Amino acid sequence: MAPHVVPGRELPTHVTIYEVGPRDGLQNEDVALTAEIKVEFIRRLLAAGLPIVEATSFVHPRWVPQLADAAEVMAQLSAEAEVLPVLVPNERGLERAVELGVRHIAVFGSATETFARRNLNRSLDEQFAMFEPVVTAAADRGISVRAYVSMCFGDPWEGGVPVEQVVAVGRRLVDLGASQLSLGDTIGVGTPGQVTALLDAFNAQGLPDSALAMHFHDTYGQALANAYAALQHGITTFDASAGGLGGCPYAESATGNLATEDLVWMLHGLGIETGVDLDALVGTSRWMAGQLGRPAPSRVVAALTK
Amino acid sequence: MAPHVVPGRELPTHVTIYEVGPRDGLQNEDVALTAEIKVEFIRRLLAAGLPIVEATSFVHPRWVPQLADAAEVMAQLSAEAEVLPVLVPNERGLERAVELGVRHIAVFGSATETFARRNLNRSLDEQFAMFEPVVTAAADRGISVRAYVSMCFGDPWEGGVPVEQVVAVGRRLVDLGASQLSLGDTIGVGTPGQVTALLDAFNAQGLPDSALAMHFHDTYGQALANAYAALQHGITTFDASAGGLGGCPYAESATGNLATEDLVWMLHGLGIETGVDLDALVGTSRWMAGQLGRPAPSRVVAALTK
Numbered sequence: 001m002a003p004h005v006v007p008g009r010e011l012p013t014h015v016t017i018y019e020v021g022p023r024d025g026l027q028n029e030d031v032a033l034t035a036e037i038k039v040e041f042i043r044r045l046l047a048a049g050l051p052i053v054e055a056t057s058f059v060h061p062r063w064v065p066q067l068a069d070a071a072e073v074m075a076q077l078s079a080e081a082e083v084l085p086v087l088v089p090n091e092r093g094l095e096r097a098v099e100l101g102v103r104h105i106a107v108f109g110s111a112t113e114t115f116a117r118r119n120l121n122r123s124l125d126e127q128f129a130m131f132e133p134v135v136t137a138a139a140d141r142g143i144s145v146r147a148y149v150s151m152c153f154g155d156p157w158e159g160g161v162p163v164e165q166v167v168a169v170g171r172r173l174v175d176l177g178a179s180q181l182s183l184g185d186t187i188g189v190g191t192p193g194q195v196t197a198l199l200d201a202f203n204a205q206g207l208p209d210s211a212l213a214m215h216f217h218d219t220y221g222q223a224l225a226n227a228y229a230a231l232q233h234g235i236t237t238f239d240a241s242a243g244g245l246g247g248c249p250y251a252e253s254a255t256g257n258l259a260t261e262d263l264v265w266m267l268h269g270l271g272i273e274t275g276v277d278l279d280a281l282v283g284t285s286r287w288m289a290g291q292l293g294r295p296a297p298s299r300v301v302a303a304l305t306k
Numbered sequence: 307m308a309p310h311v312v313p314g315r316e317l318p319t320h321v322t323i324y325e326v327g328p329r330d331g332l333q334n335e336d337v338a339l340t341a342e343i344k345v346e347f348i349r350r351l352l353a354a355g356l357p358i359v360e361a362t363s364f365v366h367p368r369w370v371p372q373l374a375d376a377a378e379v380m381a382q383l384s385a386e387a388e389v390l391p392v393l394v395p396n397e398r399g400l401e402r403a404v405e406l407g408v409r410h411i412a413v414f415g416s417a418t419e420t421f422a423r424r425n426l427n428r429s430l431d432e433q434f435a436m437f438e439p440v441v442t443a444a445a446d447r448g449i450s451v452r453a454y455v456s457m458c459f460g461d462p463w464e465g466g467v468p469v470e471q472v473v474a475v476g477r478r479l480v481d482l483g484a485s486q487l488s489l490g491d492t493i494g495v496g497t498p499g500q501v502t503a504l505l506d507a508f509n510a511q512g513l514p515d516s517a518l519a520m521h522f523h524d525t526y527g528q529a530l531a532n533a534y535a536a537l538q539h540g541i542t543t544f545d546a547s548a549g550g551l552g553g554c555p556y557a558e559s560a561t562g563n564l565a566t567e568d569l570v571w572m573l574h575g576l577g578i579e580t581g582v583d584l585d586a587l588v589g590t591s592r593w594m595a596g597q598l599g600r601p602a603p604s605r606v607v608a609a610l611t612k
Contacts, residue, residue: 191575
């Protein structure tokens with residue numbers, strides 16, 4: 001089943017979905033999966049038409065044990081490496097990734113002091129010193145760098161986050177050499193006015209929507225409304241997680257990535273091309289839900305599973 | 307916890323939430339509740355600041371056994387009847403409701419031939435003949451009539467629904483005497499372009515946004531994005547169901563009313579007044595979830611239940 005198409009006003013004709021399920025999704029799932037399952041998952045996502053899939057993370061297994069098999073996964077995907085960025089925390093991670101054929105990396109920054117200290121064990125300022133050698137070494141090798149800016153719309157410890165602070169962090173990451181920023185509502189509290197205001201502020205600092213991606217979590221049910229606001233603003237790259245992996249809507253610990261299927265339903269309904277075959281994607285998420293032993297959080301997956 | 311407020315552009319300063327949980331929510335729940343529980347639920351919703359609560363339905367118990375106690379519920383709520391509309395199918399239902407002090411009724415129409423036949427056992431045209439005596443009798447008693455138009459954005463049997471057909475049905479209901487139309491995406495398939503186009507078409511037929519309410523279901527995860535599109539268009543009345551009652555997001559039979567809490571989170575984040583005390587509402591939905599023996603589908607309720 002496909003949505004009925006009625007185009008929106010002044011919206012883009014094409015959107016790039018940056019699939020984060022294998023990395024941001026699976027790193028938050030408790031069930032242990034084999035490298036073979038992960039490789040099959042990534043291949044099925046590509047076959048469903050997703051143009052770019054963040055495949056894994058070279059963060060130390062102590063911090064992300066779910067993705068301890070990053071090298072094993074990437075070794076099996078060398079033919080597809082051009083469209084499989086990976087998260088790397090430091091130069092050592094970069095070296096390991098490059099040896100496996102990786103051409104695009106992502107670094108994970110914080111917009112807030114508290115989250116920088118808790119997640120990176122560094123101050124807000126010190127994180128740039130941490131990223132600088134990675135980004136420089138990547139540039140030397142012709143490898144592109146995407147930078148996540150997390151906690152853009154709220155922080156569990158600090159509450160609201162000043163827009164100027166988010167823009168300053170993003171600006172410094174671009175000045176270091178990042179070619180794209182992914183602005184994350186990591187705890188899912190943002191609403192559409194915040195999205196519009198943040199994008200306005202980035203534009204005013206010389207960063208156009210074309211240099212930005214939006215990364216929404218659906219913890220408070222706001223992800224798709226926020227995506228629509230960003231789309232109206234001019235954003236054409238959206239992060240999403242197949243099936244809504246990484247967030248279980250009925251668990252107390254819900255983190256709730258925006259489900260790729262729910263985003264695709266809206267975009268296709270708006271007449272916006274994504275290249276994604278929705279039925280193939282739903283089939284992939286259903287298969288992964290079977291591997292994880294629970295239904296996918298995506299509402300579209302649930303609705304089409306009858 | 308409350309959302310961080312950043313107003314949207316050219317949005318209303320106040321929105322009226324028309325709470326449908328006790329009727330549209332509970333009529334789709336399998337668990338039997340006593341009339342006392344329903345009365346307490348309605349009183350708690352009013353105490354949480356909801357200005358209007360559709361309390362029950364006087365449809366024959368054969369069709370909606372969950373609400374067979376409509377008279378018992380309303381008999382206990384005579385003091386609050388002014389803000390408690392009820393659904394009535396015919397003149398007999400109207401008489402019973404009026405005897406119990408009801409001042410506002412709702413009738414349930416269909417935008418499609420197939421749903422009219424399945425739900426009302428009448429043709430699309432014949433439904434108006436069914437409503438006419440009810441609406442006339444209500445008008446004679448100074449009782450206001452809201453008319454639901456269901457299947458506005460898609461129909462399980464017919465697929466897409468022509469905009470002209472939806473507008474024609476709505477227009478006839480207003481001509482009969484309805485003072486407000488509630489335009490329903492009964493199966494939750496609509497996307498924001500459809501919302502905008504439908505509202506444009508109603509406006510072109512002389513029905514301004516002030517005469518319209520939107521009623522979204524979240525079956526495909528689109529409800530809040532659609533609400534945001536409607537809000538931008540000029541709609542200021544939205545139907546929603548406390549806790550997302552009436553739709554279980556992880557059941558195959560998900561029908562998925564838009565959760566009042568998720569709507570309130572967005573509206574308050576946009577700086578729009580609703581009069582609703584979110585914490586009191588979440589507490590009410592948690593209590594009702596306990597009565598039903600399962601978590602509330604609302605993401606805000608889940609996020610604030612930690």
